[in-house]
Amino acid sequence: xxxxxxxxxxxxxxxxxxxxxxxxxxxxxxxxxxxxxxxxxxxxxxxxxxxxxxxxxxxxxxxxxxxxxxxxxxxxxxxxxxxxxxxxxxxxxxxxxxxxxxxxxxxxxxxxxxxxxxxxxxxxxxxxxxxxxxxxxxxxxxxxxxxxxxxxxxxxxxxxxxxxxxxxxxxxxxxxxxxxxxxxxxxxxxxxxxxxxxxxxxxxxxxxxxxxxxxxxxxxxxxxxxxxxxxxxxxxxxxxxxxxxxxxxxxxxxxxxxxxxxxxxxxxxxxxxxxxxxxxxxxxxxxxxxxxxxxxxxxxxxxxxxxxxxxxxxxxxxxxxxxxxxxxxxxxxxxxxxxxxxxxxxxxxxxxxxxxxxxxxxxxxxxxxxxxxxxxxxxxxxxxxxxxxxxxxxxxxxxxxxxxxxxxxxxxxxxxxxxxxxxxxxxxxxxxxxxxxxxxxxxxxxxxxxxxxxxxxxxxxxxxxxxxxxxxxxxxxxxxxxxxxxxxxxxxxxxxxxxxxxxxxxxxxxxxxxxxxxxxxxxxxxxxxxxxxxxxxxxxxxxxxxxxxxxxxxxxxxxxxxxxxxxxxxxxxxxxxxxxxxxxxxxxxxxxxxxxxxxxxxxxxxxxxxxxxxxxxxxxxxxxxxxxxxxxxxxxxxxxxxxxxxxxxxxxxxxxxxxxxxxxxxxxxxxxxxxxxxxxxxxxxxxxxxxxxxxxxxxxxxxxxxxxxxxxxxxxxxxxxxxxxxxxxxxxxxxxxxxxxxxxxxxxxxxxxxxxxxxxxxxxxxxxxxxxxxxxxxxxxxxxxxxxxxxxxxxxxxxxxxxxxxxxxxxxxxxxxxxxxxxxxxxxxxxxxxxxxxxxxxxxxxxxxxxxxxxxxxxxxxxxxxxxxxxxxxxxxxxxxxxxxxxxxxxxxxxxxxxxxxxxxxxxxxxxxxxxxxxxxxxxxxxxxxxxx
Numbered sequence: 034x035x036x037x038x039x040x041x042x043x044x045x046x047x048x049x050x051x052x053x054x055x056x057x058x059x060x061x062x063x064x065x066x067x068x069x070x071x072x073x074x075x076x077x078x079x080x081x082x083x084x085x086x087x088x089x090x091x092x093x094x095x096x097x098x099x100x101x102x103x104x105x106x107x108x109x110x111x112x113x114x115x116x117x118x119x120x121x122x123x124x125x126x127x128x129x130x131x132x133x134x135x136x137x138x139x140x141x142x143x144x145x146x147x148x149x150x151x152x153x154x155x156x157x158x159x160x161x162x163x164x165x166x167x168x169x170x171x172x173x174x175x176x177x178x179x180x181x182x183x184x185x186x187x188x189x190x191x192x193x194x195x196x197x198x199x200x201x202x203x204x205x206x207x208x209x210x211x212x213x214x215x216x217x218x219x220x221x222x223x224x225x226x227x228x229x230x231x232x233x234x235x236x237x238x239x240x241x242x243x244x245x246x247x248x249x250x251x252x253x254x255x256x257x258x259x260x261x262x263x264x265x266x267x268x269x270x271x272x273x274x275x276x277x278x279x280x281x282x283x284x285x286x287x288x289x290x291x292x293x294x295x296x297x298x299x300x301x302x303x304x305x306x307x308x309x310x311x312x313x314x315x316x317x318x319x320x321x322x323x324x325x326x327x328x329x330x331x332x333x334x335x336x337x338x339x340x341x342x343x344x345x346x347x348x349x350x351x352x353x354x355x356x357x358x359x360x361x362x363x364x365x366x367x368x369x370x371x372x373x374x375x376x377x378x379x380x381x382x383x384x385x386x387x388x389x390x391x392x393x394x395x396x397x398x399x400x401x402x403x404x405x406x407x408x409x410x411x412x413x414x415x416x417x418x419x420x421x422x423x424x425x426x427x428x429x430x431x432x433x434x435x436x437x438x439x440x441x442x443x444x445x446x447x448x449x450x451x452x453x454x455x456x457x458x459x460x461x462x463x464x465x466x467x468x469x470x471x472x473x474x475x476x477x478x479x480x481x482x483x484x485x486x487x488x489x490x491x492x493x494x495x496x497x498x499x500x501x502x503x504x505x506x507x508x509x510x511x512x513x514x515x516x517x518x519x520x521x522x523x524x525x526x527x528x529x530x531x532x533x534x535x536x537x538x539x540x541x542x543x544x545x546x547x548x549x550x551x552x553x554x555x556x557x558x559x560x561x562x563x564x565x566x567x568x569x570x571x572x573x574x575x576x577x578x579x580x581x582x583x584x585x586x587x588x589x590x591x592x593x594x595x596x597x598x599x600x601x602x603x604x605x606x607x608x609x610x611x612x613x614x615x616x617x618x619x620x621x622x623x624x625x626x627x628x629x630x631x632x633x634x635x636x637x638x639x640x641x642x643x644x645x646x647x648x649x650x651x652x653x654x655x656x657x658x659x660x661x662x663x664x665x666x667x668x669x670x671x672x673x674x675x676x677x678x679x680x681x682x683x684x685x686x687x688x689x690x691x692x693x694x695x696x697x698x699x700x701x702x703x704x705x706x707x708x709x710x711x712x713x714x715x716x717x718x719x720x721x722x723x724x725x726x727x728x729x730x731x732x733x734x735x736x737x738x739x740x741x742x743x744x745x746x747x748x749x750x751x752x753x754x755x756x757x758x759x760x761x762x763x764x765x766x767x768x769x770x771x772x773x774x775x776x777x778x779x780x781x782x783x784x785x786x787x788x789x790x791x792x793x794x795x796x797x798x799x800x801x802x803x804x805x806x807x808x809x810x811x812x813x814x815x816x817x818x819x820x821x822x823x824x825x826x827x828x829x830x831x832x833x834x835x836x837x838x839x840x841x842x843x844x845x846x847x848x849x850x851x852x853x854x855x856x857x858x859x860x861x862x863x864x865x866x867x868x869x870x871x872x873x874x875x876x877x878x879x880x881x882x883x884x885x886x887x888x889x890x891x892x893x894x895x896x897x898x899x900x901x902x903x904x905x906x907x908x909x910x911x912x913x914x915x916x917x918x919x920x921x922x923x924x925x926x927x928x929x930x931x932x933x934x935x936x937x938x939x940x941x942x943x944x945x946x947x948x949x950x951x952x953x954x955x956x957x958x959x960x961x962x963x964x965x966x
Contacts, residue, residue, distance in 0.1 A: 069100065071149060095140065099147035099158060102134035103165055107190065108178045110169025111432055116464045118436040119487045120403065129170070131162075151194050167197040172440035174432035179424055185455055189429060192447060200443035207507055209319075210244045210438055214495040215516040216276045217243035223524045224271070228289045230474060236269030237468035239400045241438040241494045242366070245463070246277045248442040249364070249396065249449050254322040256453045258362050260349065263328045264342035265366035266335040267309065268400065268467075270328075273366075278326050280312050282527035283534070292536055304723065309333070311724060329686075330724040332715040335371040339381045340679045341716065344686025346392040351669075352547070352627070352691045358393025359453055366398045369462075370405025373414035378422060380679030385426055385458050389631055389671025390683055394452040397423070397460040398445070401435075402467040407480040420462045428458040435465030438498050466491070543725045548692055553727065554785035559760050559866045565778040566812040567620045573807070575619040576603045576612070579658040587650045595644060606807035610798050611642045613770025613805060615659065617777040621695055622664035626781050629687060630670040631680055632699035632733075639701045639735065642798040645670050677708035681732070685716050688730040692786050695777065696730055703734030703748025703792065704923070710752075717788045718756040729786035731777065736766070736792035737839040738890045738924050740931035740959040746924035747891060750864070753790050754900035757865040762788040764865040766838035766897075768797075768820070771805035772862055775816035796961040797839055818868035821875060822857040824848065830857045832884040833875070834942055835912070837861045837897055839958075840890045843939050843951055850950040856943060857882070864897055867904055876910045887912045888942045890935060892920035915942045928959050 054061050055070045062070075112125040127133045131140070141159045148156030151164050169175060175198070177189050202210070217240035224233050236242060250261060265273065274280040293304065311330030317323055329345065331338035346363045354360040372378050384390035399420055405413045416422075420430045429451065431444040441463065448459040466488050470477040477485045492500075499513040544551050580599040582588060588596075602608050608616065618628045633639070636646035647656045659668045673680045681698050688696035700706045706713070720726040734748035753764050767773045773791070780789055797803045808814065834844060834856060844858050859875055861868075876885070889896040893916045905912050917934055925931050935955045936947040947955075 069096070069147065069150070095136070095143070096145055096147050098135040099145045099161060100150060102131075102136065103147065103150050103161065105129070105134060106165040106169045107175075110165065111174030111176050113170050114174035114432060114434075115171055116174050116432050116434040117403075118434055118464065119466045119484065119491055152191070164194065164197060167199060168194050169198070171198065172434040172437035173198045173444050175429065176418075176420075176423075176432070177429040180427045180429065182427075185429075185451075188454070189451070192450075198440075198443070200439045202439060202442070204507060206442075207439075207502060208512075209247070210442060211495070211498060211502065211508065211513065212516060213244035213247045213276065214240055214438060214498055215513065216520060217241075217272055218493055218495040219517050219520045220272055220276060220524065223521060224289070227286075227528060231289055232472045232474070233271055234267040234269070234472060235469065236272045237493065238402065238488070239269060239435055239463060239465040239467075240272075241435050241441050241465070242269060242398065242400060242463060243272060243276050244438055245398070245441045245445045245461070246273065246364070249445045250277070250316075250324060250326070251318050251320070252446045253362060253449050253453075254318045254324050255320065256449065257359050258324070258449075258453070259354075260325040260361040261327075261364055262342050262346050262349075262361065263326070263364045263366065264331065264338035265328070266331065266338075266368055266371065267333065268368060268402075269366075270309075274310070274312055274328060278312050278328055279314050279316055282524055283531040286528045286531040287534060290531065292534070309723070311726075330720070330726065334711050334715055335368060336375040336377045336381075337682065337711055337715055339365050339377060340384070340682030340712075341686035341689070343381060343384065343390065343392050343395070344683035344688075345690040346686075347390060347683070348687040348690035348694070350392065351629075352694070358391070358456060361393075362449070362452065363392055363395045364398065365395055366400060368405065369399055369401040369403065369410065369419040370408065370413045372397075372399050372422065373416060373419040374405075377678050377682070379425070380674075380676040381683075382422060382425055382428075382458065383674055383676070384679060384683065387671075387674060389669070389673065390680075391456075394455070394457045394459065396445075396448055396452055397428075397458060399460065399462045401462055401464050403464070404467060404477075404481060404484070406471045407477070409481065418462060420460045423458065423460045426458055428460055430460040430462055432462040432464060435463050436494055436497050438494055468493075543727060547690060548727070551692055551727070551784055551786060553721070553725075554760060554783075554787065556760060558783070558785060560818070560868060560870070561783075562815045563779045563782040564812075565775040565782050565816060566814045567616075567810060569807055569811050571623070572616065572620065572810055573603060573606075575623060575662055576608075576616060578662050579615060579619055580612075582647075582658075583656070586654075586656060588647060588656075589650050592644065592647055607804050608770055608807070608810070609804050610770045610773065610794065611638075611644075613774040613810075614643070614777070615645070616810065617774045618659055618668065618695070619662055621778060621781060622659065622668055623662060625664060625667075627667040627691065627694035628659075628669070628697075629684075629694055630697040630699065631673045631684055632697075633673055633675060633701040635699050636670055636672050639699075640795055640798055677705055678712065681706070681709040681712045682716070685712060685728060685730050688728050689726065692727070692729055693781065695780055697733060698730065699733040699793075700735065700748070702745045703736040704744050704746065706732065706734055706748060707752075713753070714756065718753075718761055721761055722759060727786045728788055729780050731780060731789045731791065733791050733793050735795050737795050737797070738931065738935070739796050739839075739961075740928040741795075741924075742926040743922045743924050747895060748792055749895070749923075750792060750891070750897050751895045751899050754865060754897060757900070760787070760866050762790060762865070763863065764790045764792075765863045766792040767862055768803070768838060768841050768860055769805050769809070770803065771809035771814065772817055772820075774805075774810055775814065776863075779816050792838055794839055796958040797842065799961060800842060802842060802845070816862075818861075818863040819871040819875065820860040820862060821878075822859060825854050825857045827857075827878050828881055829854050830879045830882050831855045832886065833857045833859060833879050833882045834886050834888045834915075835859050835861055835872075835901075836888045837864060840888060840938070843890075843935065843947075843954060844888060844942060846951045846954045847939050847943055847945075847947055850948055851943070851945070853943060861897075864900070869904075869908075872910065885910055885912050886915050886942065888915045888938065890917065890938055892917040892923070894919045895923060932956060932959060 051062055051066055059067050113129050131137055142157050144155050144157055146155050148154055148161050180186050221235045221237050271285055275282055275285060311328050313327035315323055315325050329338050329342050342363045346361055349361050350358050403410050423430045433441045433444045445461055448461055451459050502508040580596055582596050599612055602612055621628055637644055659665055684696055684698040736748040738746045765776055841860050848856055887898055887901050889898055898914050915938055932955050939947040939951050
């Protein structure tokens with residue numbers, strides 16, 4: 034921890050030398066010593082009223098001790114606060130006793146110039162100590178001294194010590210706080226009495242969260258914030274939805290009654306439990322400002338929503354607010370057990386200052402129930418505080434007693450000010466309790482008997498605050514009772530109204546705002562071709578622009594050579610995979626769309642194929658060819674930190690907020706996406722069914738068995754296909770640059786949006802046959818779900834091989850080497866939604882064929898086969914499979930064994946040995962792939 038020099042040396046000779054230096058040049062010594070000697074001089078000469086300060090070495094040493102005490106409170110005062118409403122705090126040593134700092138009761142009325150440090154001027158130790166006790170050891174404990182910016186530390190010290198961390202709100206503010214507390218308490222009590230035994234994950238014990246959120250919205254709008262995006266788990270969610278976002282009480286009551294939406298064409302809407310749902314609205318604050326609020330839907334994976342919220346906010350910063358992060362703020366509401374234990378929290382926090390992911394600072398509120406499900410906090414973390422992760426990004430933390438609602442409102446207002454000023458995260462640790470068990474039917478005394486005996490006797494925050502206001506004489510004795518009576522009457526009326534409605538009404542439509550003009554896709558829409566082709570002249574012009582490097586910049590020779598090769602492609606009008614991809618981006622940018630790509634090493638590409646960002650040879654200057662074309666300012670590509678879960682969630686959120694952006698996340702190797710499986714399961718595959726939320730996120734997953742071992746082979750096609758139903762997403766395994774080009778452009782060329790999973794090649798990136806002519810990018814071209822065999826005549830074909838992806842080129846090598854005109858190879862480029870009509874047409878075309886096989890390089894229990902065999906069951910196409918045998922691992926780690934297995938698959942597909950040509954092709958793939966790791 035950084036120490037200021039004026040606190041770390043008590044040698045009188047040293048202090049005397051510093052004082053002499055100060056007299057000659059004040060700026061020659063540390064800032065802290067400057068302030069000390071200013072006070073010292075003032076105490077001797079500047080105040081006639083102050084008792085004469087004796088400039089003796091003993092007194093100087095005491096001055097140092099007082100400064101040490103002040104700094105000790107700033108540094109460790111949070112350990113001795115009155116912040117826990119229902120438990121005794123743990124003891125920490127040394128404590129805050131005077132003796133700890135070399136002082137005693139005999140010094141309490143001595144005047145010390147060190148009072149200057151806390152804004153008192155020369156003052157008695159009694160007054161100095163009272164100020165720092167009030168500031169750092171009451172209902173608010175502040176952790177901030179680890180921050181490495183003296184400016185930020187001073188700003189916090191001045192603000193907190195100047196007001197002693199003690200709120201002084203006007204009467205109207207106090208009444209508003211009481212009203213919001215009343216709403217929070219009565220709403221929970223009403224639900225508990227009207228819907229006995231139903232889960233609601235109540236906020237009881239933490240009701241002060243509602244006035245805190247109300248205040249941060251009011252304060253935030255005063256500071257220029259126009260929009261808040263909230264993410265939270267289930268506890269207290271219904272209270273936040275109704276009493277902060279304004280969701281109608283009737284809707285919530287109807288959801289408790291189990292009502293569904295009126296029947297319509299969207300029969301595949303499955304819905305979700307009420308405490309997972311999202312909502313968005315516009316509200317008007319007290320000062321007449323309009324502010325947009327949205328609460329993002331989330332699953333029971335408690336912190337999964339965090340990166341989604343951040344992605345939404347960043348998307349709106351880019352799209353809606355012109356890069357100004359002060360206009361929108363994310364608020365993440367955590368549980369204490371989750372924020373301390375869930376790795377996704379760390380991943381998200383590590384994003385906060387990265388160029389591609391920063392959002393101007395997040396307001397983190399931890400609803401600290403002091404227990405996770407049934408687990409005591411001592412068993413739930415190793416850190417002192419659940420918020421210790423804040424120290425990673427040097428974010429200040431305010432620990433607040435949840436029973437002191439004014440202190441909480443004060444602290445959260447300070448937090449939003451800090452966020453707006455310094456654009457960094459800030460944490461509120463709301464120390465409270467959970468009135469009931471994990472849910473209302475749970476018995477918490479099974480595991481926490483002593484804690485829950487205390488909670489049973491503990492008054493709720495509204496009762497505590499009302500009593501405080503009564504003692505102050507701030508409110509009439511009947512005000513709280515009248516508030517409760519009026520609000521309970523309102524709730525009963527809304528409950529009665531809800532019983533008259535047969536169905537829920539959609540009051541939070543998906544296709545509005547940024548999604549206006551788009552719609553939910555119907556089944557018949559899925560296979561309607563999109564106009565993705567581009568005029569040849571436009572295509573060639575853009576291709577030339579992105580392959581021409583400026584003459585005045587010095588690039589590495591390999592880069593110059595690579596771009597010369599790309600320029601030749603423009604001349605020959607034949608393009609490889611990298612150019613097909615880059616041209617998809619270039620043409621979309623030229624048409625006014627946005628393109629955003631992130632992932633580990635995406636700027637260059639894991640397999641050194643993309644080179645979207647070039648670093649000059651003799652400097653760190655970067656050159657981005659795609660940003661030089663018309664619309665290039667809308668192209669963003671970012672290398673991410675080594676995260677899958679967090680970054681995929683972020684990009685999902687980004688795409689959710691901006692359907693006019695081609696938003697892409699690429700895995701370094703497709704296998705690595707499994708670190709983000711929760712995002713795939715809970716959002717990408719199911720959000721449309723659960724929450725009516727569409728998304729056009731693209732996942733690029735390098736896939737293919739090339740002898741690189743179990744972890745660099747399979748992107749787990751089988752897992753994605755297992756999740757496919759109701760046309761929820763698109764699964765493709767393209768084999769040509771042109772088809773990849775079209776499927777990327779298709780994302781933004783239809784009036785609906787679906788997630789797209791692309792299994793991309795590795796060794797094929799440089800395969801001489803993986804190229805496409807200009808004509809396949811032109812206006813008459815489109816994405817092909819199925820690519821038939823142009824090498825054979827249908828009447829001659831006896832065997833049809835269906836396949837997908839890289840295995841095609843090994844099969845092609847064998848077919849053409851042996852001139853096998855009796856075997857057709859049909860590529861299924863889109864695995865889901867499965868193009869059954871086109872596959873049936875293939876079946877009827879090859880009417881003389883007697884065998885239809887599915888060929889894959891993955892083991893039989895993996896890849897597309899488990900899905901394909903189910904899909905084709907009881908159909909008029911009877912398929913058998915050629916693959917590796919079943920395996921518990923995705924691939925062998927031995928190159929020779931891989932080659933042998935690959936040759937066996939190809940040989941069995943043709944009922945013949947694979948042949949020398951195929952062997953060389955497979956060996957070549959292994960060598961190319963080995964260089965990519």
